[in-house]
Amino acid sequence: MSSAKRISGSFWLVFAGLCVGLIIFRYEATIELGYFLPEPETLDEQVLVRRLGQGAGSQLWFIVAPPSPQTQAFISELRESGLFRSVYAGNEPLSVSSVPETVWRYRYLLADADWSESGVAEAVDQRLADLLLLPDQSLSQIVFSDPFLVVPGLLERLVVGSAETAWQDDSGRKYLLAETNAPAFDMEAQAEVQLFVHRAAETKLSAGVASFGAGPYGLRLQERIRNEAQWRSLLAALLVMLVLLTLYRRFSVLWLAALPVLAGAVGGFAALTLFFDKVHGITLAFGFTLLGVAVDYPLHVISHARRGAGRVKNIRSVMFVSVASTLIAFAALVFSGSPGLAQLGVFSFCGILVALLCSLTLLPCFLAEEEQAVLDQRAVPSLLQNRYWILLLCAGFAVLLAQSRPLWTDDLSSMTPLPEHELQADKELRERFAVPDMRYLLLAEGATEQTVLFSAHRASEVLRLAGFEVLSVSDLVPPESIQNRRIEQVVAFSPEWLSTAERSSGFREGSFDAFADAVSVSRNLPLLQSDDWQGTQFEALVNENLYSQDGGWRVGLLPFQLENPQIFGRWLRESLPDWRLIDLKEASASLVGRYRNAAKTALLFAAILVAVLLWWFTGSLRHWVWLVGTVSAAVLTSALLSVWLLGTLSLLNMVALILVAGLGLDYALFTSCAGDAERTADSRHAVLASALSTAAAFGLLGLSSVPVLAGIGTTVSIGVMISYALARFTAGPDGA
Amino acid sequence: MRKLLLLLGCAFLSSALADKLPAVAIQSGQPREFVEYRMLPQLVVPQELQGYAEVGSDGVLLKTIQAPYAETVEIGPDYLKLTRGGRSRRLSLNKQPALADFYRGLTALLAGDEEVVNELFIVTRDDLADVWRVRCEPRDEQLRGVVQKIVMSGRQREVEEVLTMQSDDRWQRLVFAPGGSLDVEQR
Numbered sequence: 001m002s003s004a005k006r007i008s009g010s011f012w013l014v015f016a017g018l019c020v021g022l023i024i025f026r027y028e029a030t031i032e033l034g035y036f037l038p039e040p041e042t043l044d045e046q047v048l049v050r051r052l053g054q055g056a057g058s059q060l061w062f063i064v065a066p067p068s069p070q071t072q073a074f075i076s077e078l079r080e081s082g083l084f085r086s087v088y089a090g091n092e093p094l095s096v097s098s099v100p101e102t103v104w105r106y107r108y109l110l111a112d113a114d115w116s117e118s119g120v121a122e123a124v125d126q127r128l129a130d131l132l133l134l135p136d137q138s139l140s141q142i143v144f145s146d147p148f149l150v151v152p153g154l155l156e157r158l159v160v161g162s163a164e165t166a167w168q169d170d171s172g173r174k175y176l177l178a179e180t181n182a183p184a185f186d187m188e189a190q191a192e193v194q195l196f197v198h199r200a201a202e203t204k205l206s207a208g209v210a211s212f213g214a215g216p217y218g219l220r221l222q223e224r225i226r227n228e229a230q231w232r233s234l235l236a237a238l239l240v241m242l243v244l245l246t247l248y249r250r251f252s253v254l255w256l257a258a259l260p261v262l263a264g265a266v267g268g269f270a271a272l273t274l275f276f277d278k279v280h281g282i283t284l285a286f287g288f289t290l291l292g293v294a295v296d297y298p299l300h301v302i303s304h305a306r307r308g309a310g311r312v313k314n315i316r317s318v319m320f321v322s323v324a325s326t327l328i329a330f331a332a333l334v335f336s337g338s339p340g341l342a343q344l345g346v347f348s349f350c351g352i353l354v355a356l357l358c359s360l361t362l363l364p365c366f367l368a369e370e371e372q373a374v375l376d377q378r379a380v381p382s383l384l385q386n387r388y389w390i391l392l393l394c395a396g397f398a399v400l401l402a403q404s405r406p407l408w409t410d411d412l413s414s415m416t417p418l419p420e421h422e423l424q425a426d427k428e429l430r431e432r433f434a435v436p437d438m439r440y441l442l443l444a445e446g447a448t449e450q451t452v453l454f455s456a457h458r459a460s461e462v463l464r465l466a467g468f469e470v471l472s473v474s475d476l477v478p479p480e481s482i483q484n485r486r487i488e489q490v491v492a493f494s495p496e497w498l499s500t501a502e503r504s505s506g507f508r509e510g511s512f513d514a515f516a517d518a519v520s521v522s523r524n525l526p527l528l529q530s531d532d533w534q535g536t537q538f539e540a541l542v543n544e545n546l547y548s549q550d551g552g553w554r555v556g557l558l559p560f561q562l563e564n565p566q567i568f569g570r571w572l573r574e575s576l577p578d579w580r581l582i583d584l585k586e587a588s589a590s591l592v593g594r595y596r597n598a599a600k601t602a603l604l605f606a607a608i609l610v611a612v613l614l615w616w617f618t619g620s621l622r623h624w625v626w627l628v629g630t631v632s633a634a635v636l637t638s639a640l641l642s643v644w645l646l647g648t649l650s651l652l653n654m655v656a657l658i659l660v661a662g663l664g665l666d667y668a669l670f671t672s673c674a675g676d677a678e679r680t681a682d683s684r685h686a687v688l689a690s691a692l693s694t695a696a697a698f699g700l701l702g703l704s705s706v707p708v709l710a711g712i713g714t715t716v717s718i719g720v721m722i723s724y725a726l727a728r729f730t731a732g733p734d735g736a
Numbered sequence: 737m738r739k740l741l742l743l744l745g746c747a748f749l750s751s752a753l754a755d756k757l758p759a760v761a762i763q764s765g766q767p768r769e770f771v772e773y774r775m776l777p778q779l780v781v782p783q784e785l786q787g788y789a790e791v792g793s794d795g796v797l798l799k800t801i802q803a804p805y806a807e808t809v810e811i812g813p814d815y816l817k818l819t820r821g822g823r824s825r826r827l828s829l830n831k832q833p834a835l836a837d838f839y840r841g842l843t844a845l846l847a848g849d850e851e852v853v854n855e856l857f858i859v860t861r862d863d864l865a866d867v868w869r870v871r872c873e874p875r876d877e878q879l880r881g882v883v884q885k886i887v888m889s890g891r892q893r894e895v896e897e898v899l900t901m902q903s904d905d906r907w908q909r910l911v912f913a914p915g916g917s918l919d920v921e922q923r
Binding site for chain 1: 774776778779780781783785805807809816818820827832835838881882883900902903904906908
């Protein structure tokens with residue numbers, strides 16, 4: 001082994017070791033969707049970003065169980081598992097044991113009651129009529145502990161699905177609503193929940209159950225991606241191997257081509273751990289995809305080294321320009337304004353740089369001893385004479401101008417990996433259980449927590465008086481002034497009033513002792529704080545709708561199924577001017593739109609920089625025009641074909657188009673910077689290998705049942721084929 | 737020996753007529769006055785309520801209490817609508833199927849709907865001379881958690897009272913004013 005080879009090998013070994021060390025010690029993962037959104041500017045956008053992926057209802061599991069006499073046993077098993085904060089089955093009456101402990105304990109600080117002597121007498125009298133009417137032991141327990149019935153009233157406002165919900169359909173299937181302790185994004189915990197639910201169903205019901213909600217969807221998606229990844233990765237690897245073996249006719253090409261890509265992946269990954277505290281899962285998934293462009297570099301080196309490793313130096317300048325152009329595009333992502341895309345940019349930038357250096361320094365050491373291949377020596381036409389790209393570009397612009405439907409969608413839901421039927425099932429279940437409308441939110445701001453809580457308290461009263469149903473955090477954390485007023489009323493209450501009321505209503509003395517005890521406890525309770533709901537089923541509701549931001553406080557109210565948001569918005573402005581109606585869907589469209597524009601601006605600058613670089617490199621207007629025209633035509637055509645096939649383009653398709661541009665430029669550069677006939681033949685060989693392997697791998701991705709993956713695969717595979725065709729086949733045999 | 741024969745005869749008569757209600761307590765569209773005594777373990781003495789009851793053509797039972805307080809209770813297939821002090825409250829019984837069955841069974845018994853009564857209760861009937869007694873015991877365990885038995889009694893074709901023994905030492909005794917009953921066959 002030569003000393004150069006030893007030095008190069010040692011360097012890359014040390015480099016790989018350092019990178020792996022960095023990854024092991026510094027890697028921390030995240031899957032917060034907010035990473036892929038830009039810094040929110042407006043209040044609406046801030047609220048949206050905060051709520052994404054963790055809004056009210058995201059921890060809900062909708063479970064549909066088949067008809068069975070053992071349903072109650074199944075429900076009990078779920079409740080006792082410790083995995084759920086709550087499990088509602090609909091067919092159970094309210095009882096003291098089913099009331100959340102904090103609600104029961106703080107009931108007289110949570111709601112108003114008429115604590116006067118006449119109020120107590122009236123309540124006892126009313127409850128006598130209730131008890132005589134309803135032969136229900138659970139009601140008796142509640143009534144003798146809470147003659148004002150504040151708890152049922154409170155729970156009716158707070159618990160989803162407590163309204164007129166059909167908990168059983170015509171075929172006898174039961175609907176359960178369960179809220180997990182674990183957040184929806186904790187896939188490991190959600191998988192544990194799924195396993196438990198299915199085992200309990202098998203044991204108790206001897207049948208399977210269907211489950212819906214953010215948790216189950218995430219698990220199904222993970223499973224689907226895992227299944228697809230397994231066979232698609234295998235198939236893609238086989239196809240790429242087949243392409244490379246056919247074109248290079250030796251096995252060593254497989255590991256030689258893989259080496260720089262692997263080094264790039266490890267280098268990019270390590271760079272992420274160095275520059276960022278947490279690395280997003282999507283960054284890694286898409287980053288490895290984008291790194292596919294790096295497979296071109298070893299292929300160029302291997303193709304040109306077939307006539308001797310020394311010939312690799314002839315293509316260095318073209319490779320540098322090709323890589324520099326790609327790096328500029330990925331650098332644009334770093335400055336696009338979102339941490340997620342910045343991570344993607346850093347990963348791809350560093351990964352490609354490492355892959356290039358590895359291709360140029362390490363590969364020739366292994367290629368020096370390779371035998372020279374017998375090569376095609378035909379005359380090489382001048383590609384610059386072909387004009388087909390002009391036709392394609394003109395046709396593309398014509399279609400673009402004639403296009404009536406929007407090219408891009410700013411709908412965040414277009415980025416959801418869920419299939420349409422699951423989204424529809426989710427929507428129907430949320431309507432069935434009257435889960436708060438996730439689209440709208442009422443928001444108010446204030447200087448202190450107490451200011452906003454009082455505002456929420458007042459707004460809830462006004463809204464309910466006007467006939468609107470809202471889920472209000474002030475029902476759980478009443479403002480301190482209100483709690484103090486309620487405590488004063490409780491303190492003023494005389495037990496003698498209760499005895500008198502019992503006697504006059506015909507009750508035995510002491511029937512309401514449980515109530516008297518609760519009153520004594522309430523007198524000495526500390527004021528209820530938002531922290532008191534931690535670990536309860538209402539924790540998410542409180543955290544999501546009461547928080548401090550930028551030195552102030554914000555409070556949210558969740559309206560139930562707004563029928564006419566425009567009219568409601570007008571009414572709100574007049575009746576509660578401190579409150580605003582936030583349309584989260586509109587906010588997401590504005591956020592994504594701004595994001596897309598920022599990314600487009602960054603990419604436009606990148607394109608100008610690339611154009612300047614190419615001008616400097618080619619030094620020829622004709623060559624420059626051909627390069628820019630060919631790549632533009634390829635990108636535009638693949639974008640339009642993607643719209644035709646997919647319906648519309650999302651941000652992820654835009655990232656895919658950057659990859660198309662990078663690959664297209666690489667093909668165009670290598671096929672047009674001919675030099676001698678041998679070099680052109682080698683370049684064409686490398687480009688053919690690269691295009692075939694990339695189109696095969698992404699074509700398989702395009703057949704994925706996961707819509708997002710299918711979209712990216714389609715765009716890239718189309719783009720690669722057009723890029724290759726423009727760079728290679730549009731030239732006539734004589735270059736005409 | 738005569739007593740034994742009489743008892744055997746009663747038992748035969750009881751089983752033979754078990755599937756037949758002797759009279760309809762409340763005719764559709766014809767209100768019938770009653771006095772009802774309702775007792776809870778927490779009460780010193782039973783509450784005495786006066787009012788009238790009627791069954792609508794849609795099978796909904798309407799009980800109007802006039803004294804000692806004014807209250808109207810509409811008992812539908814899966815709901816109760818309570819009007820008291822000028823305010824109405826509708827209580828869904830969806831979450832309490834046993835309670836819904838209790839009210840359905842009681843309405844059916846008063847309205848003479850044998851099919852529903854037999855579906856929910858094991859019915860036995862005793863006849864002695866012109867006095868009869870129909871005893872209904874819940875078939876379902878959950879329903880037994882709400883009501884232990886309902887005993888309707890009367891004379892000839894007249895329903896005189898309905899005694900409902902509920903769980904937890906509660907009971908209700910509904911005593912009808914004379915007249916207003918109807919033979920089941922005459923419905």
